[in-house]
Amino acid sequence: MLRENQDRICTFFAVDYDWRLGTRLSAAVDAVCRKRDPARVALGGNSFYDFQWPDARQRVLVTPKRVGIETLGLGAWLDNLDLHLSVVDAALEALEVTLLNRVGFKVIAFLPLEMTQAESIDLMFGTFLVERDLLWPILGQGIDPLVHVEAELTGFKYALDLTTLNAEQASQWFLRLPNLDKMVDKRLLDQGVKQFHDRVTQDDSFLFDVDLCQTNVPSAKLREFATSAFDFAEMLAENCIRHLRSQPTSKFGQLVDVLLEERGITGATGPAFPPFSTRTPRK
């Protein structure tokens, strides 16, 4: 679901660690620059370094307590995953950080549903919300819901926002994204931003916004987190959309099997949903 719509997704990745007196932040900044020559650098108060690559619509942030990466488009994250992780690794090595307080991966996706906002709102009732008949005497008619869930599953804590957007709402949502200015050259003139905006405002869409994290992660396990976090987000998005459409949702275990099968690893349990009959129609 996310891979198919990677040009309608923004990604954020951040590692947090304990600040300590004498942190060698300048060494971390130097390591980032050696790993990847920045096109533009912004300096802020409180030792805040902002490395920007406007052509690639990417940004790396280094502060005394956080190293973060932001990209416009999921492809900009997935296609350069090795590079992104090597930059973070280099910074952490220079900072002599081995244990991360928190590692987070956030996806904001404007997914096309091929239905109108009125229809997708109607489907939200009875799937993610109670039936509309129960709510309207309390809240009135014309409910435009936003569902917020905080949960924990398979080792990930996550905060999930789901809502349906019409073109105008999608535009407002996108233009409110923080730090958009810092990923591009000139926000109002950037073609990438304009094309992204045009894509997500072409039709009504379904907003899938998930921020998932793990705590107390050894820095050596960063790659493991980055790959499994994306798989988790992908599975969650798939399940949410299937649930909204009242399609059979798979248990996470079954989805893991499907992913393993796609990667050529045996052990998958086969199709989760057998056909209702194996009989052939009568002539």
Place this chain on the structure above:
Amino acid sequence: MAAHLGTIGPDYLSSLAPARDGTQTVELFHEWSPMPSDSTVEKVLDVDPLMPPSQIRFRSHLVAEAARRLSSPDYLASMRRRRSAKIADLVRGLAKHCESPDFPVWTHEALQELRSLIQFLSDAEQFSDCPQEGNSCEILRQIRDTLLNFGWEHYRRGQVRDCVAAILTHMVQADEVTPPDAELAMDQLLDLGLNPAVGLQVSYAEEDREAHVSG
């Protein structure tokens, strides 16, 4: 469905201002339509006695979004899946009352849900560019008919309930219901001794009558 009829666009006053070529344009936007697609009709009237010569251009726009808004194929398929699941549960739930003398009363809710879903899908298709859930409607009608004309008595049998629930479960799981699915459902219902085509009996009688007359 939009409640307004002949809604005028928000900038209708500005549209009355004369254009540079001396043409005044009046635009009307309609949101109520049996047609599923947008369209515009334009008529230009010359106002001869005026100097300089002027025209009035009437444009009537048909905005079909309101009519279309609850008939997207994905939406209809989602509603079919969701409501079929409810009916399947109701059919399975009949097991608790199969020995009851007032069993027909317990079948009423399932029958009402079937009728309601058929109505919903049929109505939605009126505003659709192409048929979307015709096969689903066909299966639902078959199941509905098995409950008519004392057909509910068959639902006391577990085999019948299981079969009908399995057909409905397929409609819950399938992305698309195909003509072979409808044929297969018909075969399975016939094999159980049900009557999934109550309406068709009339045509059989007519055929017999015609054969008798011609013979």
